Amino acid sequence: MATTTSVQEASSAEGHPVKLTVAYDDKIHSDSPYAAYLPVYDNTTRFPPTELFDFHDRGHNADPAKPNLLSKDNSALKVTKLTPRVGTEITGLQLSQLTDAQKDELALLIAERGVVVFRDQDFKNIGPEKQKEFGKYFGRLHVHPVGAHVKDHIEFHSIYIGKDNLYRLGRSATKLTTTGYHSDVSYEHQPPAITLLTLVQVPETGGDTAWTSQVAAYDRLSEPLKKFLEGLKAEHSGFEQAEKARSDGHFVRREPVRSYHPVVRVHPVTKQKALFVNPGFTRGIVGLKDEESEAILKLLFKHISQSADIQARVKWDDRTVALWDNRVTAHTAISDYDVSDGGEGLRQGFRITTLGEVPEGVNGLRSTWE
Numbered sequence: 001m002a003t004t005t006s007v008q009e010a011s012s013a014e015g016h017p018v019k020l021t022v023a024y025d026d027k028i029h030s031d032s033p034y035a036a037y038l039p040v041y042d043n044t045t046r047f048p049p050t051e052l053f054d055f056h057d058r059g060h061n062a063d064p065a066k067p068n069l070l071s072k073d074n075s076a077l078k079v080t081k082l083t084p085r086v087g088t089e090i091t092g093l094q095l096s097q098l099t100d101a102q103k104d105e106l107a108l109l110i111a112e113r114g115v116v117v118f119r120d121q122d123f124k125n126i127g128p129e130k131q132k133e134f135g136k137y138f139g140r141l142h143v144h145p146v147g148a149h150v151k152d153h154i155e156f157h158s159i160y161i162g163k164d165n166l167y168r169l170g171r172s173a174t175k176l177t178t179t180g181y182h183s184d185v186s187y188e189h190q191p192p193a194i195t196l197l198t199l200v201q202v203p204e205t206g207g208d209t210a211w212t213s214q215v216a217a218y219d220r221l222s223e224p225l226k227k228f229l230e231g232l233k234a235e236h237s238g239f240e241q242a243e244k245a246r247s248d249g250h251f252v253r254r255e256p257v258r259s260y261h262p263v264v265r266v267h268p269v270t271k272q273k274a275l276f277v278n279p280g281f282t283r284g285i286v287g288l289k290d291e292e293s294e295a296i297l298k299l300l301f302k303h304i305s306q307s308a309d310i311q312a313r314v315k316w317d318d319r320t321v322a323l324w325d326n327r328v329t330a331h332t333a334i335s336d337y338d339v340s341d342g343g344e345g346l347r348q349g350f351r352i353t354t355l356g357e358v359p360e361g362v363n364g365l366r367s368t369w370e
């Protein structure tokens, strides 16, 4: 079944009338408590180019021992490494109740472990205002230039695949796999730092998400290749995504941009070096001949996508929240479930994305753009 769409009148955050394309079938969700988080597209509001801003990483304020977040007095606390190189799982803490000192330490933990997964959370029930407030603690909220959002909250990135909206499942008609590793909207001049994803409805099985450590991906390279890549920048482009959105009949809220980011990025707090290229948005390495750039990116993309020994795969339930650092990881949805009748069922959630610094590489190499 193709995506079901209808048009609704609504009002923007400033109270202006807007037209929304609704990308789901109302009847399927009439009794869902999470209908407010379904995907809609504001077809009216346009945004100017993003402005540069000073970003302060909350991880700078953290005590590296994390005595507040990982307090010895919390007998319910359980902290498990998902794999040696990436991912930590936590139970016994509510994100919605963290103090600022705990959030600062969480920012550092996310940077160190790439992704931190919280179980048994009430986060999905605290309402959009508190959810946004939580996100804003870590940085300015990103508004996706083309993606689905949720009604009245354009900063939310809606995630929904059901029989009334097949989205990336449709890719399996032309591709062997629907997986695609990426760092979210890495084409932005100040691409995302910490990102939060939670699911409110999950399929019976399937629909996991996987992360690769880009720190480990960099570490694995030979010394001569590390040195070579450290001097280079790569083009990250939002143009193809905008073009695809236009051809799918979606509204482009903000004109696409491209950035030239260091291929090896240095995390501002941990100072760890990470590969910062991804198959989703990186188009070429600046200064190399076409065939050289293609060959090197092909090698790096294969390394990022296929090195299961530097990855973690997370199984969701509807009380799980994952937070990751886009500067030091790449991730992919795993859309292996069947949403037709008799299949594993639909998957619904939302993402809150905070913007980080202008990327810095080794020896002061900095991102540029036209």
Ligand SMILES: O=C(O)CCC(=O)C(=O)O
Pocket: 159, 184, 197, 207, 208, 209, 331, 332, 333, 334, 351
């Ligand atoms: O749905 C997922 O598992 C991840 C989707 C994704 O790439 C994102 O939210 O950034």
Ligand SMILES: [Fe+2]
Pocket: 182, 183, 184, 331
């Ligand atoms: Fe993503």
